[in-house]
Amino acid sequence: MKIIMLGAPGAGKGTQAKMIADQYGIPHISTGDIFRANIKEQTELGMEAKTYMDKGALVPDELTVKILLDRVAKDDCKSGYVLDGFPRTIPQAEVLDKAVKELNETIDYAINVEVPDENIIKRMSGRRACLACGATYHVEHVPPKKEGICDRCGKELVLRDDDKPETVKKRLEVYHAQTQPLIEYYNKKNILKEVDGTKDMKDVFADIVKILGA
Numbered sequence: 064m065k066i067i068m069l070g071a072p073g074a075g076k077g078t079q080a081k082m083i084a085d086q087y088g089i090p091h092i093s094t095g096d097i098f099r100a101n102i103k104e105q106t107e108l109g110m111e112a113k114t115y116m117d118k119g120a121l122v123p124d125e126l127t128v129k130i131l132l133d134r135v136a137k138d139d140c141k142s143g144y145v146l147d148g149f150p151r152t153i154p155q156a157e158v159l160d161k162a163v164k165e166l167n168e169t170i171d172y173a174i175n176v177e178v179p180d181e182n183i184i185k186r187m188s189g190r191r192a193c194l195a196c197g198a199t200y201h202v203e204h205v206p207p208k209k210e211g212i213c214d215r216c217g218k219e220l221v222l223r224d225d226d227k228p229e230t231v232k233k234r235l236e237v238y239h240a241q242t243q244p245l246i247e248y249y250n251k252k253n254i255l256k257e258v259d260g261t262k263d264m265k266d267v268f269a270d271i272v273k274i275l276g277a
């Protein structure tokens with residue numbers, strides 16, 4: 064099963080993608096996580112991506128498409144994957160379509176997690192991330208057992224640089240201009256499904272399972 068998660072930054076794509084990956088036994092692929100891992104390792108790719116990410120801008124398509132295509136070519140993607148944060152532009156979606164088509168396969172679902180902008184800034188300022196293992200928490204909605212420490216790997220949790228309110232505002236503008244058009248793109252392909260992301264995360268997941276089938 065091949066699934067794309069759509070939605071504004073902070074809509075809960077990563078939260079739901081992780082649950083989908085666990086339930087359906089497919090890898091969760093987040094381009095944002097791949098960039099952050101590269102930043103942590105101080106690779107050339109990471110250093111270049113960081114200059115865009117810190118401004119709330121998108122990393123250029125050429126760089127992003129390459130890392131995504133390399134990742135989905137790995138063996139663990141043979142039975143499918145859930146993409147979180149990719150595609151974010153129409154050209155990225157077109158490259159993905161082409162790559163999938165070359166394998167005689169199709170994307171099964173594009174799930175749009177719908178959350179109004181008003182809710183987003185609050186969510187993002189409460190998000191805490193583990194840069195070591197990619198786990199995500201929220202100070203109110205999903206607190207870790209021990210404040211500031213990742214339940215999964217014991218490392219320190221941080222407020223991502225790009226989750227500060229000024230950057231979030233910019234990221235929302237970029238989302239509306241460049242990523243939102245993908246909703247119509249996948250609607251035309253008849254694979255778009257919408258879920259109400261303002262619900263409790265377990266209820267959002269239950270709605271997704273209804274779409275995907277148990």
Ligand code: ADP
Pocket residue numbers: 070071072073074075076077078079147186187189190191199200201202204205260261262263264265267
């Ligand atoms: P995205 O991957 O779309 O950027 P995340 O999954 O990281 O978003 O979620 C953003 C923040 O909101 C996180 O702190 C997460 O714990 C929290 N969150 C996710 N889903 C919900 C929800 N349904 N209700 C409340 N908070 C949520």
Ligand code: AMP
Pocket residue numbers: 072073093094095096098115116117119120121122123124127147148149150151152155225234
């Ligand atoms: P995310 O973790 O999905 O919120 O992504 C964090 C940041 O990484 C984004 O604001 C972008 O700067 C960059 N990024 C992640 N995925 C993409 C993508 N598909 N295209 C361009 N930039 C991306």
